[in-house]
Amino acid sequence: MVHHAMRTTDQRSQVGDCPTWLLKHCGVAMSQNVPAGAVVSTPDGQTIKVSDRPQTSWAKSRERLGWLMVLPSLVIVALVALYPLVESFRLSFTNARLASAREVENIGLRNYEYLWNSDTFRIAFGNTVKFTVFSVGIELVLGMVIALIINSQFKARGLVRTAILIPWAIPTVVSSRLWAYMLNDNYGVINDVLVNQLPRMFSWIPLVGDNIAGIFPDEKIAFLARPAFALPSAIAVDVWKTTPFMALLLLAGLQIIPSDVYEAAVVDGASKWKQFWQITLPLLRPAILVALIFRTLDAFRVFDVIYVMFGSKVETLTLSIFTQNALVDGDRLGRASAASVIIFLCIGVFVLIYTRLVKVEEV
Amino acid sequence: MSTVPFDRSTLPPDLPGKRRNIKLGDVVLRILFWLLVIFILIYTIFPFAWALLASIKPNADISSTPTRYLPSEIYWGNLDYVLHQRDFLYALRNSIVVSVSTVAIALVFGSLAAYALGRIKFRGRTATLYVILAMTMFPAIAILGSLFQMMRRFDLYNTIPGLVLTYMTFTLPFTVWVLANFFKAMPGELEEAALVDGSTPFQAFYKIMLPLALPGLVTTGLLAFIAAWNEFLFSLTFTNTYAARTVQPAIASFRGNTQFDEPWGSIMAAAVVVTIPLVILVLIFQRKILAGLTAGAVKG
Structure with a gap:
């Protein structure tokens, strides 16, 4: 053999x-x-x-060396990821608790049944989907604009490329607190810009200025306190933080499009707009797909951004926050495991698609 | 003799007469383009600049209405307070110890595995790579409960080694995956020459290939360091005192010296202390980071 x-x-x-x-x-x-x-x-x-x-x-010893070198990493990954994953599945069918000496019983699908009937879990699921769809969607559009800009030749290109790395480098917890400060309803800078600075700026423009200035709110908005603004605020922070990453993924895709395709299009007299829709977008499809899936499975497990800004408030509750709460505050190991299995299965679908797209054989 | 009427459209496009027409539209486009560039610069830089400003503003400036943009005077009180707060300093120490050990362990084991996966053909290699790739996208929340139980059982709860061990779940697969691609792309001649000269395959790895892979190791180590430094969920869940708790949960729960309002001055000062080293690292190594960041996700 x-x-x-x-x-x-x-x-x-x-x-x-x-x-x-x-x-x-x-x-x-x-x-x-x-x-x-x-x-x-x-x-x-x-x-x-x-x-x-x-x-x-020789070949035999080389193969043995290969396995020996991979083994330590495989053991660690098995210990801290694969085994806990199997445990999560097993625990999700039990009534296990963390702090209790009581006998752990097998309760079949009761945890899943509980989650299915729980309004809170349903809200968390809905919020997670909303957060994922909107943040990834906005990031894709903004990221595309930024990627197209850094891919073109202009003087300050290096500066823009450096600048977009800053939001990415800032820890999520820090950006969350920073934005909470900027979104403050009394002295937050965003309210000041919206209510005072922008209308003043636009009113200087002759003829249309006053009309434009009129669209800004007259009063400061309580972004964090009003339920309707809570999730959008969290999305805004996530967009700010992760658009750079999206832009870089798309930029990598843009850079491998051969330039002679565009030269041919210019000869045929295609406008820039037409070039984008008929050349760039179709050729960028694989990169867009990879970026979308990568970001989707990242956004679906969102925890830090929202937890730091809103704790476990119900209007911004997500699946990850629900799970962490059930585990740490509720001491429901079994129930939390069932919730985490659901998250895992949802994300697993995206991981499967993703691993199909990235060709492993070529490594 | 009939005269042929002069037809402008037959002129080559680069003649001056035609150019002037295009230029007007071009100017408008240029202006829009630069407005967009300026907007992007403000959008990406302003929030961090705002935190920097807040960290040196007197507390009255921070919560003043109307908003005060520039500090009325430079005030070091908040930075001073943060840098003398015991819990924050413990958290800072924990973060440094945890992140550095995580990176060291991930690089040692990761480079071994990556070399084998990138350069040695052995049975099960493709399957291993698939497992590693899937693990790089593993949702940490899916194992939170069982990891918690494991930490309790082995007395690792609220300890630094325990935290480092859990950080392997996201740093090790990433390190292996990026470095495997890196090793695979390296030219094989030197390695083969070393083998001919009688070195064992393992010597060829650590004497020849590992030093050559240094740039890749630096990039990967840096990205792993940032990931470990910024981690929040595990540190929040698996620690409960500053014996092991890192800076991220510390900043998330920062309460400063006043109880009535959020102490934004000290929060921003703490945030700046935690972020500045990171921003400086990223700015210095930006080329490497740009390459490594996309290699982790796109390149197959």
Whole structure:
């Protein structure tokens, strides 16, 4: 079995303890087919007897080395990720608690039944979907605009490229608190800009200025206290923080589009607008898909942004916050596990699509 | 003799007569383009600049209405308070210890695995790569409960080693995946030459390939460091005192010296202390980060 496998990966014969591909370093041309047991001569006058052992201890030891090197990482990943995952599935069918010495019983699908009937869980699910759809959607459009801009030639390109890394580098917790400060209803800078600065700026424009100034709110908005503004505020913070990442993913896709496609389009007289819709967008499809899926499975498990801004308020409750609450505050290990299994299954679908798109075989 | 009427449209497009027409539209487009660029710059830079300003504003400026944009005087009180607060300093120490150990362990084991996956053909390699790739996108929340139980059982709850161990769930697969791609892209000649000269395959790895992979190791280590430094959920859930709690939950629950209103001055000061090293690192290594960031997601 193992013998056969190695024959297929390396069917060539060997020099001493080395496979044929090493022969080229002794000056033997790789193109010539060296039969096992043959004697080849190198340009510097030496002769080498090619091993007539068809199977090599060399290849075998190399394969063993491969496994030895992978093993520590696999053990760690199995210990801290795969085993806990299996445990999560198992616990989701029990009434386990963290702090209780009581016997853990198997309660079948009762946890899932509870979640199915729970209004709070349903709200959390709805909020998570809303958050994911809107934040990823807005990030895609904004990220595309930024990617197109940094992909074009202009003087301050390096500056813009550096600037967009700043939101990405700031910890989510910090950006969440920072935006909470900026969105404050009394002295927050965003309210000041909306209510005072922008209307003043636009009123300077002759004729239309006063009309434009009129669309801004007259009074400061309590972004964080009013339920209707809570989720949108969280989305705004997430968009600010992750659009750079989206832009960079799309930029990587833009850079591999060959420029002669555009040159041909210019010859045909296609406008920039037409070029975008008929060349850029179709050719960027794979990059867009990868970016969308990557961001979707990231947004679906959102925790930090919302938890730091709103704690576990019901209008912004998400699946991850629901799960963390059930575990830490509610001490319901079984129920929390059932919720986390549901999150895992939802995200698992996206992971599957994603791994199909990224070609592993080529590595 | 008949005269052929002069037809403008037959002129090549780069003649001056035609150019002037295009330029008007071009100017409008240029202006819009630059307005967009300025908007993007303000959008990305302003919030952090605002935090920087708030960290050196007197408290009266921070909560003044109408909003005060520039500090009336430079006030170091909040930074001073934060840098002398015991809990915050403990959290800072924990964050440094946890992040550095996480990166070190992930790089040691990750580079071993990545070399094997990138350069050695062995059975099960493709399957292993799929597992690693899937793990890079693993939702941490899915194992929160069972990890919690595990930490309790092995007395790792609220300890630094426990936190480092859980941080492996997101740093190790990422490190392996990015470095495997890196090793795979390296030219094989030097390695083969070393093998011919009689080094063992493992010597070829750590004497030849590992030093050559240093740029990749730096990039990956940096990205893993940022991920560990910014982690929130595990630190919040698996610690309950400043024996192990890191800065992120510390900032999330920062209450400062007043009880009545959010102490924005000290919060922003703490936020700036935690973020500035990161921003400086990112600005210094931005080219490497740009390359590594997309390699983690797009390149197959």
